[in-house]
Every structure is written in C-alpha cells, then in structure tokens.
Amino acid sequence: MSPHLVSVVRHQGLPVSSPASTWAMLGRELSVRELIMVGDALVRIPRDSRGFPQPHRQLASIAQLHRAVGAGRRLGIASLREAAQLIRVGSSSPLETEFRLDIQAGGLPQPELDVEIRDERGRLVGITELVFRAFRVVVEVEGDHHRTDRRQWHRDIEKYAAYADLGWEVVRVTSHHIRNGSGVRRLHDVLVRRGWRPGDR
Structure with a gap:
C-alpha cells in the first residue's frame, strides 16, 4: 500500500x-x-x-x-x-441502509434518518429510523430483537400508539419485507395515500 x-x-x-x-x-x-x-x-x-x-x-x-x-x-x-456519494449519517444497521437504497431506487422521496419524534410540548416520544415528515409517515425497521425482547416489544407498542395519537402513520418492515421488495411497495402505497404524488421527490 x-x-x-x-x-x-x-x-x-x-x-x-x-x-x-x-x-x-x-x-x-x-x-x-x-x-x-x-x-x-x-x-x-x-x-x-x-x-x-x-x-x-x-x-x-x-x-x-x-x-x-x-x-x-x-x-x-x-x-x-x-x-x-450515497453514504449518509443516520442508519443504525445494514438493514436500514439496504431499505434506504431500495427506497431511492424505487423513486420514492428520500427520508430523514434517525429522527427524534416529539409531542406538542417537546417531550421525546421516540426515535425512528426513517421519517417522511411532510406526509407524517415513519418507518420502523425491526430486527428480530423487537420480537424476542419482551421489554423492547412493550416499548414498541407504547411508542407506536403515541405516534398514532400525534397523527403519524407507522410502517413496520422486517428483513423479509425488505429483501422481497414488499416493504417498498407498501411504503409507496402509504405515501400515496398520505398525499405524495409519484414523480415528486
């Protein structure tokens, strides 16, 4: 070298x-x-x-x-x-990076990464991997520990309920959804329903 x-x-x-x-x-x-x-x-x-x-x-x-x-x-x-040119700060796992790249390849708008979601009083409700703020959509990329860790499971349920109360829609994806392409398709449909028009970035 x-x-x-x-x-x-x-x-x-x-x-x-x-x-x-x-x-x-x-x-x-x-x-x-x-x-x-x-x-x-x-x-x-x-x-x-x-x-x-x-x-x-x-x-x-x-x-x-x-x-x-x-x-x-x-x-x-x-x-x-x-x-x-494609590396960004905010992905906390290879799976999140994979999904971010698939989102880009699919022509969807680019998300914010590693975002703190707060309520109207500024209280931290949760930290989310990918956020589409303009459409009030968050994506949670869930590894197996979200299923096997009881405390994590309960925290997730409480967080998603709090997000819903604030008007956010949660799209949950696993490695299965990412690798078979269904995660991007579902996210596309949710974004369209929330006001995104294909072709916009």
Missing part, C-alpha cells in the same frame, strides 16, 4: 489504518452497495441507552471518506467514488 493512500492512527498503542482508509481499501473487494453499508456504519453517530447522541463515538466523517477516496488512484476507485 502506497503511504499516501493510507492514514495511520493509534489504537490501544498500535499503529493501524484509520477507519476511512480501511474503508477505501475495501473498494476492490466489495460491491458499491456493500461499500455504502460499511460507510453508513462508520459515519453513524451512536446513541446511548437514554437516546442521547454520542458524536465522539463516530468512527469517521463523510468528509474523511471523501478524502480517502481522493487520496489517489487505487483499485476499486470507481466503486468508492459512487458509494461515497
């Missing part, structure tokens, strides 16, 4: 390639879709157990990924350039 193509940081006293440089090294190994999924994971701003953002835990910024792409010619550079 040419020195100008890698940024070195120290982790637990050891010199290692930075997260952004490591991502760029994967350009020859991964598809564009996979590069976006990894990139989304790197730029994500985690939240603590109370839902507060933890910016200091972000592994890389989008700007750092772009700098890694622009460091010079490398294998997979075309894929890296394409992927870098």
Whole structure:
C-alpha cells in the first residue's frame, strides 16, 4: 500500500489504518452497495441507552471518506467514488441502509434518518429510523430483537400508539419485507395515500 493512500492512527498503542482508509481499501473487494453499508456504519453517530447522541463515538466523517477516496488512484476507485456519494449519517444497521437504497431506487422521496419524534410540548416520544415528515409517515425497521425482547416489544407498542395519537402513520418492515421488495411497495402505497404524488421527490 502506497503511504499516501493510507492514514495511520493509534489504537490501544498500535499503529493501524484509520477507519476511512480501511474503508477505501475495501473498494476492490466489495460491491458499491456493500461499500455504502460499511460507510453508513462508520459515519453513524451512536446513541446511548437514554437516546442521547454520542458524536465522539463516530468512527469517521463523510468528509474523511471523501478524502480517502481522493487520496489517489487505487483499485476499486470507481466503486468508492459512487458509494461515497450515497453514504449518509443516520442508519443504525445494514438493514436500514439496504431499505434506504431500495427506497431511492424505487423513486420514492428520500427520508430523514434517525429522527427524534416529539409531542406538542417537546417531550421525546421516540426515535425512528426513517421519517417522511411532510406526509407524517415513519418507518420502523425491526430486527428480530423487537420480537424476542419482551421489554423492547412493550416499548414498541407504547411508542407506536403515541405516534398514532400525534397523527403519524407507522410502517413496520422486517428483513423479509425488505429483501422481497414488499416493504417498498407498501411504503409507496402509504405515501400515496398520505398525499405524495409519484414523480415528486
């Protein structure tokens, strides 16, 4: 690896390639879709157990990924350039990134990501993965823990009821709905019913 193509940081006293440089090294190994999924994971701003953002835990910024792409010619550079344009802050899982990309490919409007939903008094009601604010539609991408964790299950039911009281419609999707395309079709129908016109972005 040419020195100008890698940024070195120290982790637990050891010199290692930075997260952004490591991502760029994967350009020859991964598809564009996979590069976006990894990139989304790197730029994500985690939240603590109370839902507060933890910016200091972000592994890389989008700007750092772009700098890694622009460091010079490398294998997979075309894929890296394409992927870098589609990486966004806010996806908390590869499944969410997959669904976001499917939404875009399906011609639907682009959602806000990782949004705090508050009531009229400013009280936090919930944090949702994908939000279409103009149409009062939220999408919940549910991994298996939403089904197997009893506390999570009860929290979800309470949150969805609170969303409904505030006029939001909740679209719930799992990996099954995402991978067979039915999630995008259902979201399309809900958005149309809530006032979106196909062709608008």
